[in-house]
Amino acid sequence: MIQIRQAEITDIPEITALFRNTITHINSKDYSEKHISIWASGADDIDVWETRINKLYFILAEIDTTIVGFAYLKNGNYFDGLFVHKDYQRQGIGSKLLRIIESQVMMNDFEVIKSDVSKTALPFFDNKYYEIIKKQKKNFKGVTFENFIVEKSF
Numbered sequence: 001m002i003q004i005r006q007a008e009i010t011d012i013p014e015i016t017a018l019f020r021n022t023i024t025h026i027n028s029k030d031y032s033e034k035h036i037s038i039w040a041s042g043a044d045d046i047d048v049w050e051t052r053i054n055k056l057y058f059i060l061a062e063i064d065t066t067i068v069g070f071a072y073l074k075n076g077n078y079f080d081g082l083f084v085h086k087d088y089q090r091q092g093i094g095s096k097l098l099r100i101i102e103s104q105v106m107m108n109d110f111e112v113i114k115s116d117v118s119k120t121a122l123p124f125f126d127n128k129y130y131e132i133i134k135k136q137k138k139n140f141k142g143v144t145f146e147n148f149i150v151e152k153s154f
């Protein structure tokens with residue numbers, strides 16, 4: 001049974017381990033080794049994770065006491081992050097987190113949710129009726145990543 005709750009600062013070690021493992025094992029199908037190592041190194045930016053948890057709408061999915069996914073929303077309607085544990089892919093966890101994030105956007109009185117998503121996540125967002133607005137190149141730690149701006153209107 002999947003439980004959803006707000007993230008807390010003490011969850012950071014498990015959140016960052018999940019982040020690193022999912023990027024290394026799942027996103028590695030779509031990005032080069034160099035991209036994966038730079039992206040995964042974001043796990044070490046503990047102050048950034050603290051700010052996300054303190055300032056954003058940041059939720060976790062748990063099965064028993066294991067964190068199996070997380071998602072966070074910025075500025076009311078910008079869906080900034082969604083990661084599911086590498087061993088729990090395709091079990092509906094991403095869908096559940098997305099539904100709760102979308103409800104929050106509606107409660108925030110927005111009619112559109114926006115995100116920029118990885119190549120890996122594109123089929124998931126396509127399945128959820130998100131429209132691709134454009135392909136873009138985004139710089140992270142001096143390396144250019146290709147991803148997609150997507151949005152959905154309610």
Ligand SMILES: CC(C)(COP(=O)(O)OP(=O)(O)OC[C@H]1O[C@@H](n2cnc3c(N)ncnc32)[C@H](O)[C@@H]1OP(=O)(O)O)[C@@H](O)C(=O)NCCC(=O)NCCS
Pocket residue numbers: 022023026027081082083084085088089090091092093094095096116117118120121123124125127
């Ligand atoms: C994208 C992601 C969050 C999806 O989470 P998930 O829990 O596996 O997704 P769900 O099980 O809820 O999938 C729902 C539907 O989306 C579609 N889908 C999800 N992943 C897919 C994939 N890799 N290929 C094709 N379709 C996919 C399917 O239609 C799926 O339904 P089905 O399994 O019944 O066929 C997850 O794969 C992930 O963590 N990816 C790596 C991190 C990432 O790139 N995050 C985006 C950051 S920008």
